[in-house]
Amino acid sequence: MKHWYDLITEAQSVEKIEEIRISLFGKKGVLAAEFARMKEASDEEKSKIAQELNIHKTTLMNELVQRKITLQTQELQEHMKSEAIDVTMFSSSSESGALHPVMQTMDRIVEYFSSMNFTVKTGTMVEDDFNNFEALNLPKYHPARDMQDTFYFKDEMLLRTHTSPVQIRTMMSSKPPIRMIAPGAVFRRDYDITHTPMFHQVEGLLVDKEGAVSFANLKFILEDFLKYMFGDVEVRFRPSFFPFTEPSAEVDISCVFCKGSGCRVCSKTGWLEVLGCGIVDPNVFEAVKYQNVSGYAFGLGVERFAMLIHQIGDLRSLFEGDIKLLEQFR
Numbered sequence: 001m002k003h004w005y006d007l008i009t010e011a012q013s014v015e016k017i018e019e020i021r022i023s024l025f026g027k028k029g030v031l032a033a034e035f036a037r038m039k040e041a042s043d044e045e046k047s048k049i050a051q052e053l054n055i056h057k058t059t060l061m062n063e064l065v066q067r068k069i070t071l072q073t074q075e076l077q078e079h080m081k082s083e084a085i086d087v088t089m090f091s092s093s094s095e096s097g098a099l100h101p102v103m104q105t106m107d108r109i110v111e112y113f114s115s116m117n118f119t120v121k122t123g124t125m126v127e128d129d130f131n132n133f134e135a136l137n138l139p140k141y142h143p144a145r146d147m148q149d150t151f152y153f154k155d156e157m158l159l160r161t162h163t164s165p166v167q168i169r170t171m172m173s174s175k176p177p178i179r180m181i182a183p184g185a186v187f188r189r190d191y192d193i194t195h196t197p198m199f200h201q202v203e204g205l206l207v208d209k210e211g212a213v214s215f216a217n218l219k220f221i222l223e224d225f226l227k228y229m230f231g232d233v234e235v236r237f238r239p240s241f242f243p244f245t246e247p248s249a250e251v252d253i254s255c256v257f258c259k260g261s262g263c264r265v266c267s268k269t270g271w272l273e274v275l276g277c278g279i280v281d282p283n284v285f286e287a288v289k290y291q292n293v294s295g296y297a298f299g300l301g302v303e304r305f306a307m308l309i310h311q312i313g314d315l316r317s318l319f320e321g322d323i324k325l326l327e328q329f330r
């Protein structure tokens, strides 16, 4: 029997222990054979042998169990060690996220006007006819209201076509003076290389006492803003028309690509139109029941700024989620 104890002590795996267990305790095992052999012995021999065999049986079983537990513990420790992860290991591959270039541009625009003490206001994307059109001196049947430009729901609710309703709602709910910008998503039924059904705008509005706000104030802040956004560019104001401002102007910067000598991007003019502005039309103040006030307003498309700053040719590429393109703006 001695060599069986050695076999158990020397066993190096749980499988080996299992083999020994079957050899010892199986139906055709060593102990079964010994008990069978005992039958041929004399009576007084039998009880002695039986006693011995039972002691061996119990001891061998205990040895097997102990050795199996030791081996299982070792195997588990080795397994844990092989799977251990060194959490302190430096990983250079962790990719960090980044803001979309349009949002980076919007943040930069908001930063400028916040630094000039303009309050940032936001509003709902679903708007009504009054706040989106009527109050902005856009009477019924004005072309801008047409279905080809505006997404309508039923009962004259619509997706706002600009962020102007935020300024209207602000004037309806607070007294002058007002210094605010309204950044946000706007929606127009339009889709080509420079227009998408949804895009982002930042509009600004400054309202103060009658005579306190002049076109000169507007020129200063827009020139300062555009130099902040595009660096050392020339700024040009061209007379224009918008129903909600009078006088109105469209504002150009010297082409950021050809520095004004003329190229494909600026259609050889040397100038790029970037925003519109003007002195708020009295009809707008009438709609919100403001009296004895004056003010200026401006509006810009954020995607247009992002395309000029990041030199992106096709606006649609900004909305395709192409990681190869977006990765460049990390």
Ligand SMILES: Cc1ccc(OCc2nc(C(=O)N[C@H]3CCS(=O)(=O)C3)cs2)cc1
Residues within 6 Å of the ligand: 162, 164, 167, 168, 200, 201, 203, 204, 205, 242, 244, 245, 274, 275, 276, 277, 278, 280, 284, 297, 298, 299, 300, 301, 302
């Ligand atoms: C109460 C109120 C009064 C006046 C306002 O005037 C906002 C203005 N927007 C523009 C303008 O040119 N906007 C365009 C720029 C590019 S765009 O995103 O296509 C729209 C000129 S003045 C707004 C609110």
